Amino acid sequence: MARKKTKAVRAPGKKAAAARAGAIYSAKGPGKWVGQPIRRKEEDRLVRGKGIYVDDQKMPGMAHIRFVRSPFAHANIRSVDVSRAAEAPGVLCTLTGAEVAGLVQPFIEIGPEAGQKIADYPMAVNKVVYQGEPVAAVVADTRMAAEDAAELVEVDYEPLPPVMTAEDALKDETLVHPAMGTNRNWHGMFEYGDVEKAFRNAAHVVHIGRMHFHRFSSTPLENNGVIALWDSKADRIEFWSNNTFPAFAAQFLSPALGVRIDQIHMKSFDIGGGFGIKITNYPYMALCALASRKLGGKQVKWTETRTEHMLASAHGNERTFYDTKVALDKNGVMTALESRHVDDCGAYPRYEPLGCVIWAQVLPGAYRLRNVRIDMNQIVSNKCPVGPNRGYSRMQQLWFMERVLDICGHALGIATDEMRVRNYIRKSEMPYETPNGCVYDSGDYAGMLALGKKLIGWDAWKKKQAAARQEGRWIGIGIGSTLDSGTNNFGQARIINAGAPFSGQSKAALAKLDIYGEVVVSMGSVPQGQGHETTAAQTVAEVLNIPPDLVKVKPGFDTEQNVYTGHTGTYASQFAVTGLSAINGAAEKLKKEMARLAAWSLKAKEKDLEFGVGEQGPEVRVKGKKGKSINYWALANIVNVNNAEVPEELWDVTLNCRHVYHAPFHVPDLQRKFGNLTLTYAAQIHLAVVEVDRETFQPKILAYACVDDCGRAINPRIVQGQVHGCTAHGIGAALMENCAYDADGNLLASTFSDYTPITAMNMPDLLYGHIESPSPFTFNGAKGMGEGGAAPVHTISAALQDALYANGVIIEESHNNGDSIYRALERARAGEYAAMVRVEHRKAARAR
Amino acid sequence: MEIKFGGDFVVRKTPEQVYEFLVDPNRFCPLLPDYQSKEIVDDKNFVVKLSVGISHIRGTATVKLGLLEANPAKHAMYEGKADVPGGSATLRAGFDLESAAGGTKVVWSGQSNIVGRIASLAGGLLEPLAKKNIQKMIDELQKALA
Numbered sequence: 001m002a003r004k005k006t007k008a009v010r011a012p013g014k015k016a017a018a019a020r021a022g023a024i025y026s027a028k029g030p031g032k033w034v035g036q037p038i039r040r041k042e043e044d045r046l047v048r049g050k051g052i053y054v055d056d057q058k059m060p061g062m063a064h065i066r067f068v069r070s071p072f073a074h075a076n077i078r079s080v081d082v083s084r085a086a087e088a089p090g091v092l093c094t095l096t097g098a099e100v101a102g103l104v105q106p107f108i109e110i111g112p113e114a115g116q117k118i119a120d121y122p123m124a125v126n127k128v129v130y131q132g133e134p135v136a137a138v139v140a141d142t143r144m145a146a147e148d149a150a151e152l153v154e155v156d157y158e159p160l161p162p163v164m165t166a167e168d169a170l171k172d173e174t175l176v177h178p179a180m181g182t183n184r185n186w187h188g189m190f191e192y193g194d195v196e197k198a199f200r201n202a203a204h205v206v207h208i209g210r211m212h213f214h215r216f217s218s219t220p221l222e223n224n225g226v227i228a229l230w231d232s233k234a235d236r237i238e239f240w241s242n243n244t245f246p247a248f249a250a251q252f253l254s255p256a257l258g259v260r261i262d263q264i265h266m267k268s269f270d271i272g273g274g275f276g277i278k279i280t281n282y283p284y285m286a287l288c289a290l291a292s293r294k295l296g297g298k299q300v301k302w303t304e305t306r307t308e309h310m311l312a313s314a315h316g317n318e319r320t321f322y323d324t325k326v327a328l329d330k331n332g333v334m335t336a337l338e339s340r341h342v343d344d345c346g347a348y349p350r351y352e353p354l355g356c357v358i359w360a361q362v363l364p365g366a367y368r369l370r371n372v373r374i375d376m377n378q379i380v381s382n383k384c385p386v387g388p389n390r391g392y393s394r395m396q397q398l399w400f401m402e403r404v405l406d407i408c409g410h411a412l413g414i415a416t417d418e419m420r421v422r423n424y425i426r427k428s429e430m431p432y433e434t435p436n437g438c439v440y441d442s443g444d445y446a447g448m449l450a451l452g453k454k455l456i457g458w459d460a461w462k463k464k465q466a467a468a469r470q471e472g473r474w475i476g477i478g479i480g481s482t483l484d485s486g487t488n489n490f491g492q493a494r495i496i497n498a499g500a501p502f503s504g505q506s507k508a509a510l511a512k513l514d515i516y517g518e519v520v521v522s523m524g525s526v527p528q529g530q531g532h533e534t535t536a537a538q539t540v541a542e543v544l545n546i547p548p549d550l551v552k553v554k555p556g557f558d559t560e561q562n563v564y565t566g567h568t569g570t571y572a573s574q575f576a577v578t579g580l581s582a583i584n585g586a587a588e589k590l591k592k593e594m595a596r597l598a599a600w601s602l603k604a605k606e607k608d609l610e611f612g613v614g615e616q617g618p619e620v621r622v623k624g625k626k627g628k629s630i631n632y633w634a635l636a637n638i639v640n641v642n643n644a645e646v647p648e649e650l651w652d653v654t655l656n657c658r659h660v661y662h663a664p665f666h667v668p669d670l671q672r673k674f675g676n677l678t679l680t681y682a683a684q685i686h687l688a689v690v691e692v693d694r695e696t697f698q699p700k701i702l703a704y705a706c707v708d709d710c711g712r713a714i715n716p717r718i719v720q721g722q723v724h725g726c727t728a729h730g731i732g733a734a735l736m737e738n739c740a741y742d743a744d745g746n747l748l749a750s751t752f753s754d755y756t757p758i759t760a761m762n763m764p765d766l767l768y769g770h771i772e773s774p775s776p777f778t779f780n781g782a783k784g785m786g787e788g789g790a791a792p793v794h795t796i797s798a799a800l801q802d803a804l805y806a807n808g809v810i811i812e813e814s815h816n817n818g819d820s821i822y823r824a825l826e827r828a829r830a831g832e833y834a835a836m837v838r839v840e841h842r843k844a845a846r847a848r
Numbered sequence: 849m850e851i852k853f854g855g856d857f858v859v860r861k862t863p864e865q866v867y868e869f870l871v872d873p874n875r876f877c878p879l880l881p882d883y884q885s886k887e888i889v890d891d892k893n894f895v896v897k898l899s900v901g902i903s904h905i906r907g908t909a910t911v912k913l914g915l916l917e918a919n920p921a922k923h924a925m926y927e928g929k930a931d932v933p934g935g936s937a938t939l940r941a942g943f944d945l946e947s948a949a950g951g952t953k954v955v956w957s958g959q960s961n962i963v964g965r966i967a968s969l970a971g972g973l974l975e976p977l978a979k980k981n982i983q984k985m986i987d988e989l990q991k992a993l994a
Binding site: 072157159744749754 | 934965
């Protein structure tokens with residue numbers, strides 16, 4: 001690793017940190033509607049089966065596309081013969097990679113240098129680089145006809161050795177993309193503070209060998225789906241899809257398909273979960289569009305099967321951590337850390353290498369660490385491309401930090417709860433600027449831990465654990481501290497590639513008083529189960545002092561109907577901040593216009609007016625003067641229908657108000673990789689008690705508690721639901737779900753039978769606690785939430801570590817099941833972990 | 849996943865007779881497990897249809913079989929390629945013939961590579977199943993050459 005001496009960095013003052021983050025808001029308490037646990041507006045539609053998903057769209061003459069997928073992870077394509085398929089009953093057309101390559105440009109690459117040389121076509125052209133990659137497509141008048149005909153396509157492959165591990169990729173002996181000349185997609189050094197000095201002064205230095213964060217995915221209820229219509233007469237392409245970041249997808253599709261971005265019409269309605277991985281389904285959108293064009297403008301539908309989803313949609317990033325070295329003072333406080341990280345983005349980068357900087361939003365985790373040197377790398381491999389899976393890139397870093405802290409605690413004989421309290425950033429230090437310039441807005445991690453310990457019954461479990469150990473049982477108690485950074489600054493993309501045309505963050509919304517006086521809101525977001533309709537209605541209701549039921553929030557998203565920006569989408573835990581800021585801004589503008597109009601109509605002053613609900617529905621009235629009011633219908637009527645008497649000074653009143661929220665960001669310092677990368681930092685502290693069965697080695701959760709702090713909760717019922725969801729997702733990832741491959745590149749979990757996603761039957765009873773540290777950087781005090789930072793993965797790893805440390809086991813993997821725990825115990829018996837973790841106690845430092 | 853296999857047996861036929869049997873698709877192909885039909889493309893290439901299946905994954909595999917190496921009375925090697933439900937399989941099977949007391953020693957070996965979903969769905973079952981089927985084929989071969 002490069003040795004660079006820089007000046008020691010201390011945490012800057014709170015004022016400087018706050019100034020870097022932008023506007024300061026004072027904390028607000030719950031309002032009449034905001035902060036209340038009202039039922040979700042969407043629930044009635046969704047639980048009664050009235051939701052409208054992509055696959056629900058059935059139009060006469062619609063064609064169906066099925067893909068022929070590679071069984072090989074890495075192989076040259078000698079030939080593709082679609083002749084038999086083309087003659088099959090019902091078949092309308094076929095597509096091959098060679099044909100596709102002649103019709104489109106490769107998708108743009110975000111990364112610089114070697115990554116720019118990747119030719120990412122939506123279909124394999126000359127060789128396949130992951131199992132499940134599309135090599136041909138068959139379009140027919142029914143899905144079954146397409147499915148049957150796809151089996152008639154003959155592909156001749158020449159198998160090549162696959163690159164299946166980070167270690168193999170780094171050797172560059174076999175290249176996934178020969179044009180790159182390497183498998184290394186990105187590299188950057190993140191160095192802050194004076195690492196050398198901190199190590200010189202350390203009382204203890206802990207060396208930790210290889211650790212590995214596994215691949216898992218999100219497996220939303222609804223798989224990917226798209227209906228494309230390339231209408232050459234209207235010169236536009238219409239996509240009805242469940243892509244959750246349409247503004248991003250359009251920026252990839254437009255140059256690839258050779259059309260202007262305004263020719264792309266994106267829409268979605270209900271989406272059955274996404275969790276980030278539907279962001280990268282745009283290659284399939286492109287293929288459906290090409291098929292539609294080939295058929296002269298027929299609608300072409302693709303609905304992904306579960307096996308296709310597991311094989312070839314997107315997985316979460318896999319990351320390996322090497323040669324970690326930690327400096328600690330005599331009290332076990334971490335003073336420096338250095339490490340080398342290798343992220344595996346699979347066969348095509350697509351959203352990557354953004355993950356190579358996004359982790360730095362939470363560089364020190366929840367800890368006061370100031371001196372850090374992390375050598376960050378990303379490689380390509382012959383695995384399914386990754387997508388920004390829930391907790392994207394931060395959860396890997398947070399798991400790493402939690403493992404480091406836990407291993408150090410055990411190695412130094414410091415209790416893991418005490419170890420955390422000694423290292424946590426303190427409530428009094430908030431807002432806190434991290435070594436790389438991110439500003440943690442608020443939080444009380446020690447307070448959350450104390451609440452969690454109370455919830456789970458920490459002291460009682462400690463006693464039970466001691467008694468159980470006497471009986472030879474393996475019980476561990478673990479803590480996971482995690483951060484859910486939200487509202488990202490796209491300027492961080494420039495740390496990856498200085499030429500990347502992205503920065504900042506924005507969202508747009510529209511609030512209007514419709515022609516008959518109905519309050520209608522349209523959002524620049526793509527909801528997929530987060531309850532946006534409800535929290536949007538609560539926000540507008542608060543502004544206008546009317547019940548949320550009187551606010552109509554348009555579901556779904558449509559680029560021809562909704563207002564939006566280039567950042568539009570639902571990702572990065574930000575709707576409560578960006579989406580609601582835009583909606584609040586639009587509602588305030590509408591309120592102002594309504595007040596001006598009402599003042600003219602009622603012959604009153606604006607300052608004397610109040611908003612509320614009267615006998616004739618929602619109204620604006622003169623305070624204290626009964627009967628002097630105008631309802632919303634009448635106000636709308638004045639503008640839209642009966643406007644001849646409206647004075648000229650009110651002609652600008654449209655009752656149709658758009659607002660764009662700009663998050664207060666700057667472009668980071670690219671040389672230093674320094675700047676505020678995200679606006680808010682929600683936190684979750686989880687605790688688990690886990691027992692490992694001594695006969696089967698299966699881990700079982702005996703108790704589980706989670707404490708959430710997402711700032712001001714707009715709707716505590718939704719927050720609690722999201723925390724349950726992300727906890728389930730994390731427990732599944734920790735104990736069950738693993739996108740494992742064999743050495744030949746076969747995905748070993750291509751069905752739910754093998755992947756075993758978590759179900760309600762596997763969930764422990766959840767003890768839930770909540771505290772609120774309002775964000776000073778958002779108008780409503782809210783922070784993003786819902787991704788959850790994979791807290792259970794950290795927590796369960798910590799609990800297993802606690803259970804098995806006495807047996808010599810070091811938990812080095814994020815996925816642990818009976819089989820892997822058995823192997824870990826075998827390795828411990830062979831003494832392998834003794835070499836993996838080494839502790840140096842420095843005499844000189846101890847003497848000082 | 850790669851499956852390797854091999855073994856030997858002795859039959860009371862001359863190496864020439866054994867070789868002729870092995871390179872005659874009309875006699876050799878029906879010995880393949882769950883044989884359905886064959887189509888002879890030329891003297892070295894044929895297409896064989898086999899019934900295959902593990903658990904709920906069932907169907908017909910079309911195997912393109914080619915006589916890759918042919919050294920009369922000494923050696924024959926087949927290469928096969930099949931698209932099976934949920935994956936693809938490649939196969940190489942070689943036969944070395946040596947004169948033995950009163951007959952011929954047949955030393956057989958080969959390897960099969962199975963890729964695709966089938967390897968994930970039934971990876972644990974494939975190896976014993978493949979070995980069982982190969983043994984069945986060798987038993988049939990021994991019987992036919994007896």
